[in-house]
Amino acid sequence: MSNPQQLRYSKEHEWLSDVEDGVATVGITEHAANALGDVVFVQLPEVGDTVTAGETCGELESTKSVSDLYSPASGEITEINQDVVDDPALVNSAPFEGGWLFKVKISEVPDDLLSADEYAAFASGS
Amino acid sequence: MTEPPANRKTALDATHRALGATMTDFAGWDMPLRYGSEREEHLAVRSAAGLFDLSHMGEITVTGPQAGALLDYALVGNLSKLAVGRARYTMICDENGGILDDLIVYRLGQQDEPEYLVVANAANAQTVLDALVERQDGFGAEVRDDRDKYALIAVQGPAAAGILKQLTGFDVDGLRYYAGERDIVADKPALIARTGYTGEDGFELFVSPDDAVAVWEALMAAGKDAELVPCGLSCRDTLRLEAGMPLYGHELSTALTPFDAGLGRIVKFEKSTNEGRFVGRDALATAAERARTAPPRKLVGLIAExxxxxxxGYPVVADGQVVGEVTSGAPSPTLGKPIAMAYVDAAHAEPGTKGVAVDIRGSHEPYEVVALPFYKRH
Structure with a gap:
């Protein structure tokens, strides 16, 4: 699997897109989606909620388990992906594209996010 | 520091890895969890067929003139009366009636040369073997550890019989549910059993580990048109859950008797041998009476709204009080909703009981109480 070079990654297996007009998109990595198995339910923060980098902001249910969703950056939620709420399998089939989770108006991005190559090394060791 | 012992690998290990399986540790074995989407594997078994490697299951052979009498004494069933070529779902209990394992026992061989194959769960196989050896004193019977002698391949689903028929001259249609006979599959000797753990028609094939890859590949080829897919343990768990089948460590444990688990019917007090004596008898008689007069919790199905x-482990609640505990839960691919099995206080266990919820990480989510199973094949 390949992690898109233009994204930044958290050690909780979320990705963060480039910031455009102050807003970035968040999702989970293909590595995380594969580890979860079929995702059947996503609970996302609501538009207007404030999220904090490294803190839980939702959850993902798969066949075998439930996992907390962490925000890779701090800010205010501006949009959630209703398609993924309606069809959680998008997280498995297109984790870096149609399976994105939410958009956040950035107040702070931690400086310890990983590059694609750093994340690949981290994920292969975890 | 010593390294933990490496997991055991089945004879099909390389086959699974070549298929891209996600492997998991299960009772000390490296087993396929899923090959792709476990939901699609599950639905394939319901609509067509799935192929499983179950070689982690523990086989124990019991032979000798008093093999049936030993099993009558050691297990809760009346195995001496089991006809040659038939199988029985049964359990082995401790002196307190607590369940050590649930088993399928196949009667093989000839009428006058008793031979039984006892199939135990991987995690309990050593316990079952030890208990049978301990209980065999005074019986003219031999207990043999055959765990390394068999690989176990299951083909399950409505298309299973059609697939198997392509690989054997054996009368597949003539084999009844819960029956098993030795014959040839894909030119290899096999015990062909019409048993399974999915709620579908299907077969379990006990073959030599040396023949496992050949039999697996022959089945995959024969099942191509029927859309047979390899299936991992993840979908096996959701299939058995929909079918309301208990899993040891979840619905069954040494803390419970077969009566507590709603399976008292498999305990036979009228046995053909040993003047009816068997391990756990007195405790089980008490448990039977308790289940009849003052049942503790009952095993029920729950369907999410x-x-x-x-x-x-999640609590079942009603009116803010804990009234039970979930033993297994999963999103049901067939129903499209989350389902669970749970032990619930008798007062809240009737199907249709209102106001029952599951405490899902602090939030009380409403659930409908239903009779098991969730799914029954047509």
């Missing part, structure tokens, strides 16, 4: 999934 919402989408959050109950997991083993």
């Amino acid at each position: 919402g989408r959050r999934v109950p997991r083993a």
